[in-house]
Amino acid sequence: DTAVSQTPKYLVTQMGNDKSIKCEQNLGHDTMYWYKQDSKKFLKIMFSYNNKELIINETVPNRFSPKSPDKAHLNLHINSLELGDSAVYFCASSAGAGGNTGELFFGEGSRLTVL
Amino acid sequence: QKEVEQDPGPLSVPEGAIVSLNCTYSNSAFQYFMWYRQYSRKGPELLMYTYSSGNKEDGRFTAQVDKSSKYISLFIRDSQPSDSATYLCAMGRPQGAQKLVFGQGTRLTINP
Numbered sequence: 001d002t003a004v005s006q007t008p009k010y011l012v013t014q015m016g017n018d019k020s021i022k023c024e025q026n027l028g029h030d031t032m033y034w035y036k037q038d039s040k041k042f043l044k045i046m047f048s049y050n051n052k053e054l055i056i057n058e059t060v061p062n063r064f065s066p067k068s069p070d071k072a073h074l075n076l077h078i079n080s081l082e083l084g085d086s087a088v089y090f091c092a093s094s095a096g097a098g099g100n101t102g103e104l105f106f107g108e109g110s111r112l113t114v115l
Numbered sequence: 116q117k118e119v120e121q122d123p124g125p126l127s128v129p130e131g132a133i134v135s136l137n138c139t140y141s142n143s144a145f146q147y148f149m150w151y152r153q154y155s156r157k158g159p160e161l162l163m164y165t166y167s168s169g170n171k172e173d174g175r176f177t178a179q180v181d182k183s184s185k186y187i188s189l190f191i192r193d194s195q196p197s198d199s200a201t202y203l204c205a206m207g208r209p210q211g212a213q214k215l216v217f218g219q220g221t222r223l224t225i226n227p
Binding site for chain 1 (some may be wrong): 156161
């Protein structure tokens with residue numbers, strides 16, 4: 001039973017389109033994240049939600065809009081896709097925003113290619 | 116200067132070799148130090164976790180933290196082909212998991 005699952009795994013789309021990625025975790029965690037990993041493998045945090053409340057919003061274009069309908073789900077919607085948005089987007093979760101174990105549980109990633 | 120620097124490699128060694136992976140960092144506020152392993156087309160998974168300075172051993176893996184030098188290491192003994200992956204160091208401030216900063220990752224290949 002997958003702990004953090006995200007769909008779709010692959011997206012190929014044209015510039016200017018809008019796309020969404022969905023994420024669900026069954027670990028009972030309070031905090032969920034979106035990370036972006038570029039072609040050089042840099043993994044950078046984009047957003048974090050704790051119990052449906054946005055707690056981290058890094059310097060991300062406002063074309064990216066996260067939504068957390070409940071603490072087990074975190075979706076990412078991207079408007080007006082650009083070539084530079086091509087990357088692997090990882091959803092992750094952790095036990096509590098104040099947890100200090102540093103253990104993030106990642107999904108398998110959604111590979112977005114913008115043509 | 117990046118907060119966390121990690122040599123991206125690639126690093127290729129024969130099976131059975133001792134592997135040393137390293138990261139340096141610039142922010143002295145980091146207190147939590149982690150190594151994540153990422154297999155191809157998969158998400159990262161936590162491999163080792165250390166709080167503050169010192170060593171931690173888990174089977175064939177040893178993590179070392181030297182806060183005075185702002186330098187962390189991961190050693191893999193008796194390396195196996197199944198250890199072939201990208202290894203990412205990550206560091207956190209006392210505020211917790213959401214402040215993790217990752218290194219670029221070192222791609223490691225263990226040749227049979």
